[in-house]
Amino acid sequence: MKPLSPEILASLDLAPVLDGLPLGVAVLDRDGLLVTMNAALERLTGFARDEVAGVPGRHVLRSGLCHKRTAQEGPADTDIVNRHRRRIPVRLHSLPVNDASGEMRYRLDLVEDLSALKALERRLEEPGGVGGLVGKSPQMERLMRLLPAMAQADAPVIVIGETGTGKDAVAETIHKLSPRSREPFVRVNCGPMSPELLEAEIFGRRQPTGEITPGAFQRAGAGTVHLSDIGELPEALQVRLVQFADEGLIRPVGAAMDVRSQARLIASSPVAPEELVRAGKLRRDMAYRLGALRLDLPPLRERREDIEFLLAHFLELYAAKFRKKVEGFTPKARRLLLSHDYPGNVRELRNVVEFAVMVCTKPDIPPACLPVHLLGHLGLAGAGGE
Amino acid sequence: MRSKRVLIPLYRDEVAPRFDLASAALVAVVTPGEEAIPTTDFLLPQPSAEGVCDLVLQKDVDVVICGAIEEEYYHYLRWKRVEVLDNVAAPARVALERFAKGALRAGDILFAKGGSDAR
Structure with missing residues (x-):
C-alpha cells in the first residue's frame, strides 16, 4: 500500500473520526505520554483529554497491565479502574504507528468495553437457566434452548403466557442475548393509555418547533421495543406496526415523512394471537407477522x-x-x-x-x-x- | 497539629496508577513545621488491594495517597477512618511534598506535562 505523504496526513482532521469510533482510542507518543484520546475513552475513563494530555498513559488508562515494564502488543483481556472508582472489564489492543522508515512514532491503545459481554457470561452461568429465567422442567429447558437462537434473528417475536409466567423476563432475555444487547431495551404497555398518547409513546411526536419528542422506537435506536398486551393496541396503530414489520419505517405523530428504524419488535400477550384475531382485537396481517417467532410460556x-x-x-x-x-x-x-x-x-x-x-x-x-x-x-x- | 502517617502505593518512584497492583508502598511521617519527611519503603509479598489495606492498618496510617482505587476498598478505608486522596497522578515525592504543604487534593495531576517526570 502506498504510504500517505506527511502533507496529506497533516491536512486530515482525524479528531472527529476518532470521536466517531465506538472503541476507546488513546494516542501515545514513543515515551508513553498521552497525546490525545477519543470521546469513547473519555466516557470510559472519566478523564477529559485536555486535562491529561502529556501525562503517562498508565495514569489515564489505569489498566491491569499498566504496572508492566513493557507495553503489551496484541489484544489482551484485562480491566481498568476509572475515575469514578469503577472496575470495567476491557479488551486492550496496542498498535505501534511507524513512520516510513519503520521507526515507531506513536502507539495506539484501543480499548473495548467488555462490561455487556461479561454481564452476559455471568447471566448464562447463573444456576437454573438462561438470564433471569429459572426452571428445570422439560418445557422450560426447551424454552431456554430456543431463546439464544431467537435472539440472533431480527424478525418480530411474540411471547404468549398467563400473568406472572415471565413474559417481560423472556423479552428482556431475548434482547440481552442478542447482538443488540448494548442498545436500549424499551418496554411500552399498550393497556392503560389513550390511543393518542400511546401513538406518541410508541412512534414519537414531532413538535411545532420541528424537534422530535422520542417515542419507544427513537429511544430504542438499534435496540429492542417490547410492546406488552399487544391485544390492547388500537387497530390504527397495528397498521403502522405492520408497515414497520414490512419496511422498517415509522412515522412520528405530526411528521410528514416516514423515518427508518433499526429496532427489533417483541410483542407479548396473555392471550394467543389466534384468539385475539377471533375476538377482533388483533388484525390478521399483524398476527401473521408477529407469529414468525412465537414463544408459549407454560403456566406453573x-x-x-x-x-x-x-x-x-x-x-x-x-x-x-x-x-x-x-x-x-x-x-x-x-x-x-x-x-x-x-x-x-x-x-x-x-x-x-x-x-x-x-x-x-x-x-x-x-x-x-x-x-x-x-x-x-x-x-x-x-x-x-x- | 499532630504528625500524620501517610502511605503511598508505589510504581517505580510514582504514585502507583492502580492501588491493587502496587507491589511496594512508602510510609511517611509528615509533621507540621518540619521540612524533613522521614520515609520507609515496604515490599508486599504480591500485589493486592487487600495487602495494601492490611499494611495501612498495621502501620496505623492516617492518610492514603493513591491513583485508581475501587469503590469497595475506598469505602473500607474510609470506614476505618483513613483519609483517602485518590486519582492522584504524580511522582511520589512531589505528591508527598505537596501534601506536607497542605495543598494536595484528590484528583491532582502533578506530572510536568511532557517532561522527564513522565518517563
Missing part, C-alpha cells in the same frame, strides 16, 4: 416439577437479600406450598417466598409465616405450628 401448574426448584431458588435469593439465616421450609409448609395451584404463576410464588422469608425468625419457615391469603386459599386460615 403445568410444570409442577419446577415449583420445588423455584421455592429453593427464591428462598436463597431473599435470604441473602434480607440477610436472614433461613434455610428451608418445615415439612408441613413445604407440602402446602407444593399443593397450591399458583394462578399468579412464578410472580405469585416469588411473592409468597419473599413474604415468608421477611417475616420468619426461624431457620425453617413454618406455615404460620406463609401469607394469610394463601392459607385461606388452601382452607388453612389461622394455621400455625410446624
